[in-house]
Amino acid sequence: MDRIEAMEAFVAVAxxxxxxxxxxxxxxxxxxxxxxxxxxxxxxxxRLLQRTTRSVALTDIGEHYLAxxxxxxxxxxxxxxxxxxxxxxPSGHLVVSAPLMFGxxxxxxxxxxxxxxxxxxxxxLRLSDRPVNLIEEGVDVAVRIGHLPDSSVVAKNVGDMxxxxxxxxxxxxxxxxxxxxxxxxxxxIIQCSALLPSNEWRFMQDGRPxxxxxxxxxxxxxxxxxxxxxxxGGGLTMVLAYQALDAIRDGRLRLVLRPFELPPRPIHLxxxxxxxxxxxxxxxVDLTVETCDWRFSAR
Numbered sequence: 001m002d003r004i005e006a007m008e009a010f011v012a013v014a015x016x017x018x019x020x021x022x023x024x025x026x027x028x029x030x031x032x033x034x035x036x037x038x039x040x041x042x043x044x045x046x047r048l049l050q051r052t053t054r055s056v057a058l059t060d061i062g063e064h065y066l067a068x069x070x071x072x073x074x075x076x077x078x079x080x081x082x083x084x085x086x087x088x089x090p091s092g093h094l095v096v097s098a099p100l101m102f103g104x105x106x107x108x109x110x111x112x113x114x115x116x117x118x119x120x121x122x123x124x125l126r127l128s129d130r131p132v133n134l135i136e137e138g139v140d141v142a143v144r145i146g147h148l149p150d151s152s153v154v155a156k157n158v159g160d161m162x163x164x165x166x167x168x169x170x171x172x173x174x175x176x177x178x179x180x181x182x183x184x185x186x187x188x189i190i191q192c193s194a195l196l197p198s199n200e201w202r203f204m205q206d207g208r209p210x211x212x213x214x215x216x217x218x219x220x221x222x223x224x225x226x227x228x229x230x231x232x233g234g235g236l237t238m239v240l241a242y243q244a245l246d247a248i249r250d251g252r253l254r255l256v257l258r259p260f261e262l263p264p265r266p267i268h269l270x271x272x273x274x275x276x277x278x279x280x281x282x283x284x285v286d287l288t289v290e291t292c293d294w295r296f297s298a299r
Contacts, residue, residue: 003043004076007069009036010048014066015135018056070273090280091120097134097142101223101243103127106294107143114287121280129194134272140281141271145240148268156285159267159294162241165201166253171233177256178236181205181212188235191216192226201238203260210260227253240265241296267294 012022013033023030041048048062058066094114098107108125115123126132132139134153145161167177171188178184181203191199191214203210217235220226223243230237230244231252247253269285271277277285 003040004073006036006040006043007073009033010040011066011069011073013037013049013056014058014062021136074273088279089120090118090283092278092280093122093124094280094284095124095126095138095140096284097126097128097132097137097139099143099145100127100129102143102145102240105242106292110288110292113291114284117287118280118283121283134270140278141269141284144268144270146265148270153270154273155268155270156289157266158269158288158292159296160264161267161294161296162261162264163195163202163238164241164244164255164261165236165238165257166227166230166244166248166255167236168231168233168252169254171230171235172254172256174233181210181257181260184212184214184236188217189214190226190229190235190237191219192221192223192237192239193219194221195223195240196238202262203257204262205260209262245296 009022009026009028012025013019016022016025019030019033019037023033026033028036037049044061044065046061046065047059048065050057050059050062096107096111103125104127111123111125115121126139131144132142134140134142144155148155175187178187181201184201199216200211200213203212218226218229220229223239226237227239227244227247229235231247236256244253248255269288271281271285
């Protein structure tokens with residue numbers, strides 16, 4: 001048994017939660033992957049995976065072994081990469097995922113500059129507000145706003161983002177400015193459901209989290225539509241700061257309830273766990289840090 005090949009098969013099955021998808025990734029037959037994992041379990045003298053007819057799950061021993069196997073495979077990959085070249089020129093196909101509006105406004109210009117600098121790379125930008133599975137969907141690096149529950153990825157902090165409440169000067173002159181979150185009950189509310197799927201807004205008051213129920217007059221799954229309606233005097237809306245930044249700077253919208261804002265949410269670049277980055281991904285991360293000011297406070 002080739003232990004490295006067996007570890008690769010085990011990690012692929014654990015990542016993709018099945019022998020068939022692991023076989024497709026490794027370009028092996030499902031039976032070959034099954035044999036490799038079985039041989040590995042025999043060698044370590046313990047069951048690493050719990051199999052049923054419908055699913056594959058890690059055992060407790062498998063959880064611990066997986067972390068060590070990842071480190072070993074990363075070391076092998078790093079050693080092989082160092083043997084080929086200390087650093088290679090970025091090349092190949094780079095797939096980047098980003099939230100829809102943020103990607104259009106901020107990641108698309110970054111991709112354009114990246115492709116200008118690295119002519120041997122072809123690029124693909126996928127814009128979607130749903131979280132993507134990097135491995136299953138073939139994504140090299142993703143931009144994510146918010147805290148990260150997924151420990152199977154490497155994250156590089158590249159900025160932060162506030163949630164803000166805004167309204168037009170015309171609306172505030174007509175209806176008055178809310179002094180506290182409790183005043184929202186007497187205002188017209190524009191709900192951006194892609195950002196806040198439930199009918200409540202969250203704030204901080206006296207150092208403690210505060211949830212306020214809202215009754216939206218207008219609901220949309222598009223932050224752009226919500227911001228536009230707010231500019232027309234349609235009411236108060238809560239969005240991420242970058243979504244209203246131009247309107248705030250131009251005076252079309254004003255910030256309200258600023259003392260009650262939540263702490264900022266981080267912006268990360270995330271990529272699959274490995275201590276050896278490909279040159280194309282490393283170059284993208286370095287370019288982001290070098291050229292992008294993604295600290296959006298709207299203050």
